[in-house]
């Protein structure tokens with residue numbers, strides 16, 4: 093079977109690229125190894141798919157080349173995707189910070205992409221495994237469990253390594269290696285972190301608290317959520333994009349208050365420290381905090397040194413983590429096919445004619461909050477205009 097465009101991976105980027113290339117009159121096939129397309133879209137955003145972020149800009153992305161994403165993001169914007177969503181009468185709402193979610197379920201987004209593909213005459217093959225890819229004179233030849241496919245252009249949209257149960261594989265990275273393209277070492281991200289030193293905090297699992305986290309100059313003000321082995325929650329997932337093992341993450345546990353002033357203002361009070369902290373932190377966390385770092389006593393008995401130490405702990409708590417919860421819990425992959433190898437205008441490999449990489453498989457990773465889907469749409473659109 094001969095196609096002008098073969099896309100491997102029927103996820104967010106693959107389906108969108110297929111529909112857009114099909115609309116340009118290209119004959120397009122999508123090869124998906126799972127039994128259905130769009131599995132990650134279905135589970136995304138807690139089942140409501142945070143499909144874009146209207147505040148998207150290049151600062152929301154991590155890549156060895158932080159300028160790479162600019163061109164594609166400018167040519168396909170969140171507003172463009174919103175227009176498509178509206179055309180399909182999908183209701184949505186802004187949850188917070190520009191994050192747009194479906195009012196109904198994520199299935200609506202998958203259905204929309206499938207409908208767009210259908211209208212553009214795209215052929216979708218599910219349950220189809222690619223066994224080998226070979227460069228031929230005017231394109232690529234693929235041996236699959238559904239026979240031989242030949243195509244002038246080959247678009248790799250197989251996503252990252254996170255969430256293997258939703259169909260993730262290392263196919264895209266292996267194919268890049270096969271063609272001698274550089275890879276930026278992949279690692280799990282948007283992922284909970286595991287404490288390096290703190291012990292006994294598992295009793296706090298399920299407790300959340302709004303903090304400001306800081307790491308390497310990046311700062312996020314959101315909730316943390318204690319888990320059995322460390323912490324999760326949006327503030328941690330965001331920081332995980334920047335975190336490096338065994339370097340401390342800073343937590344401001346009282347982001348609106350200066351702990352020193354607060355304690356000094358209450359210096360005459362006979363209130364117990366633990367009760368005072370319980371008014372500002374979840375009670376069980378306040379108890380653990382005192383048991384671990386500052387035995388509770390009446391506020392009027394705190395020495396200057398104790399006030400200084402408490403100030404540091406409350407406004408600049410330094411916590412080390414030694415690893416993440418790994419690929420099974422990560423929402424995305426950091427790293428991937430190096431942007432040095434790709435054109436930022438078309439996502440085409442500079443050294444292999446007709447080969448393209450789009451979406452999460454490449455070294456562009458977004459923050460939590462709809463940015464990764466916006467990258468999937470924008471990079472897919474760029475490739476679709478070029479194939």
Ligand code: FDA
Nearest residue numbers: 101103104105125136137142251259263451452462464465
């Ligand atoms: P995607 O993973 O969507 O698609 C890759 C496709 O390739 C899959 O269908 C896969 O089965 C297929 N494939 C893999 N190997 C193959 C092979 N060898 N042969 C054929 N097919 C193959 N982002 C966001 O912006 N908002 C959100 O709300 C969320 N929520 C979220 C929740 C959870 C639990 C996860 C795990 C992830 C998110 N994300 C997210 C991230 C988002 O899902 C992700 O960044 C995009 O789906 C990436 O789109 P891609 O098309 O690149 O990969």
